[in-house]
Amino acid sequence: MATKLHIHDEEVSENINLYDLIKGHLLKSLKRLRTHYVDLYYLHRINELVPIEDVAVVMGKLINECLIKGWGLSQVDVDTLDKAHKVTSLTAVQNLYNILERDCEEKIFPYCLENNIGVVPFSPIASGFLSGKITTQTEFEKTDDVRNFVPQLSKENIIGNQPILDILNKFANVKNATPAQISLAWMLKKYPNVVPIPGSKNQERIIENLSAWNVELTDEEFNELQSALNQCEIHGHRGIVETQHQTFSNNWRKE
Ligand SMILES: NC(=O)c1ccc[n+]([C@@H]2O[C@H](COP(=O)([O-])OP(=O)(O)OC[C@H]3O[C@@H](n4cnc5c(N)ncnc54)[C@H](OP(=O)(O)O)[C@@H]3O)[C@@H](O)[C@H]2O)c1
Known part of the structure; x- marks a missing residue:
């Protein structure tokens, strides 16, 4: 089972506790889904107010706590992907990909293939x-x-x-x-x-x-x-x- 979270600008403040914020979102999802863990937890969109490395650290902790088995990013470019993956290995990337939208072929697919990351094309x-x-x-x-x-x-x-x-x-x-x-x-x-x-x-x-x-x-x-x-x-x-x-x-x- 997979689900996502989105970090809204309003949730981000100077003394934000990112762990509490992300875990809070996750626990609500787990309750709604009536489960104790999810296999895959995606960040729905990059919020540039929050360094992706910090999100990756939190995802690593949630993996250690067995609340998620792996994590993913959605609509992400390869530089962000690389920064994140170096902190906590990613399981999957969910990007737009179909015959009319083939940008991912340029950098995302080669990166994911090389680093053993699955790609989940949306709008296929x-x-x-x-x-x-x-x-x-x-x-x-x-x-x-x-x-x-x-x-x-x-x-x-x-x-x-x-x-x-x-x-x-x-x-x-x-x-x-x-x-x-x-x-x-x-x-x-x-x-x-x-x-x-x-x-x-x-x-x-x-x-x-x-x-x-x-x-x-x-x-x-x-x-x-x-x-x-x-x-x-x-x-x-x-x-x-x-x-x-x-x-x-x-x-x-x-x-
Ligand atoms: N990560 C993201 O940011 C993101 C963004 C958008 C979507 N998604 C996810 O990606 C998945 C699909 O994306 P999408 O809905 O945008 O695009 P899609 O799968 O490319 O197309 C879905 C649309 O096409 C129709 N359709 C599907 N199969 C068809 C078929 N065999 N023949 C004719 N029409 C067909 C559906 O209508 P009917 O329902 O009438 O069949 C639906 O409106 C969803 O699970 C969505 O949640 C993720």
């Missing part, structure tokens, strides 16, 4: 876009559905990224799979330490996404897919605020 099917089921006509029912605010799902970006869907559809037909499954199979083939977490509230899609595990791309298929994808221009990005205080996604910097 680009908020549903890579399933091919979202079109320019799609309207999300609920006004608070996050997909209403994802720039990558604007009409122009859906049209701009259509060549990527065409490629996924082609492979889906050949492999008797769905485009969502191909996009997950692609990253599972590409990295040995990746565990994507597609989100869905729909049982059928959950089963569809889980079955991506059974879609195995051969080396030849993977190379063909990869080189076709590399020729496509990416349009748009996923969101608005990357971390509390900074952005590091190349797609986002372009704008």
Whole structure:
């Protein structure tokens, strides 16, 4: 079982006791989850008012107290990751990663592979876009559905990224799979330490996404897919605020 904490600016003061603060968050989560420990405790976002090394020290103590088995960071760059990992070894990094958002390939994946850290890509099917089921006509029912605010799902970006869907559809037909499954199979083939977490509230899609595990791309298929994808221009990005205080996604910097 995994859960996260977020350190809000209002919680940070000059004489902050970080151990008490983080442990306080954790104990509340444990109570809500009705458990005595969690396997993985993530820091949801970096708060630049709090040195990451200090967070790492606290996470080390919580591991020693058997309240957590390991810890992770989310939406983190490689320098922060390195500072943290040198203090208390990390178990996992949960960053944005999918066919449309491949920044992690540059530094995060090589670092994690070298240091035995798992990568947990969030939004692995680009908020549903890579399933091919979202079109320019799609309207999300609920006004608070996050997909209403994802720039990558604007009409122009859906049209701009259509060549990527065409490629996924082609492979889906050949492999008797769905485009969502191909996009997950692609990253599972590409990295040995990746565990994507597609989100869905729909049982059928959950089963569809889980079955991506059974879609195995051969080396030849993977190379063909990869080189076709590399020729496509990416349009748009996923969101608005990357971390509390900074952005590091190349797609986002372009704008
Ligand atoms: N660490 C972080 O900062 C962070 C940030 C965002 C999200 N996350 C986590 O990452 C996970 C997923 O990310 P995400 O929800 O942003 O993106 P995602 O998994 O790429 O896409 C999820 C969206 O696509 C739809 N979908 C899923 N599978 C589908 C399929 N096979 N066919 C058609 N539509 C499909 C879902 O709608 P339906 O429900 O209608 O199927 C949902 O709205 C969640 O567990 C979330 O908590 C973490």
